[in-house]
Amino acid sequence: MTAPLDPLDPLDPLDDLAAFRRLAAAKLGSFAHTTVPDAPGLRRAGVVLCAVEHDGVPSVILIKRADRGRNAGQWGLPGGRLEDGETPEEAALRELHEEIGLAAGSADVLGRLDDFPAASGFAITPVVVVLDDPGPPAPSPDEVQSVHHASLRRLADDDTPHWVPQPDGGSLLQMRLGPNWRVHAPTGAMLWQFREVVLLGRDVRVADFVQPDWTRR
Structure with a gap:
């Protein structure tokens, strides 16, 4: 599978981070994301x-959550x-630093995808970030069991x-990212929309x- 390329950009965004940054900025800049409206009892989260x-x-970085607390042992962002x-x-970037020790600022945010209305009662907003030299992740043991990487390819x-x-x-939906690695919605849905909108240029x-x-817990 080959991602759509800018004819003026000879680099493949699946293999080059700078080319991916350019592709993602262009795709997300023209993507009309949806926002879940406020409602009684609705809680909001950013990933x-x-x-x-x-x-x-x-x-892309994924985490497996600690075996205690909310979403214990589940795959997540x-x-x-x-x-x-x-x-x-702001919440997403703060949590990125608190959970795995990576620092990102507003200039690193390329855009966002649709809010996902999770069965747990949260409206989850996914933001797309590119970090050129973040250093090694430092997961918080209270929140994160392990850190994993799924290649864009x-x-x-x-x-x-x-x-x-x-x-x-x-x-x-199961996003099958490796042996014994099955990611379901909500996280799987956000990964799928990222794949379709940013990597493959489809409006889904x-x-x-x-x-x-x-996932309702």
Whole structure:
């Protein structure tokens, strides 16, 4: 699978972080993201789709959450709930630093994707960040069990998204990023929209994606 390239840019954004930055800025700049409206009981969170160079190729950071607390043991993106007065972008960048020790500023944010209405009662805002030289992650043991990297090329591969039929007639998305690595919505839905909108240039939405029952906790 090859990402669409700018004809004036000879570098492949799946293999070059600077080329990916240019591609992502262009795609997100023209993407009309949706925002979940305020409602009684709605809580908000921000997460980061953070692209860095890992093992010589552009990759997105994922985490496996600690085996205690909210979302124990689940795959996720660095992020968390908004504090009073924060924007989703501010909360996402703060949590990126608190959870895995990486510092990013507003200049590193290229844009955002659709809010995802999680079954847990959160509206999750994904922001896309590129860091050229972030240094090694330093995960907080209270929140993060481990840090992982999914290459952009793996995200773009045809065999990464799998749709599993459900008894009610719907389909459950699994982003199969490696052996025994299955990421479901909400995180899987945000990764899929990132893949489709930024890497493949398609205008898609994900708010109605099926979420496993265990994500409601």
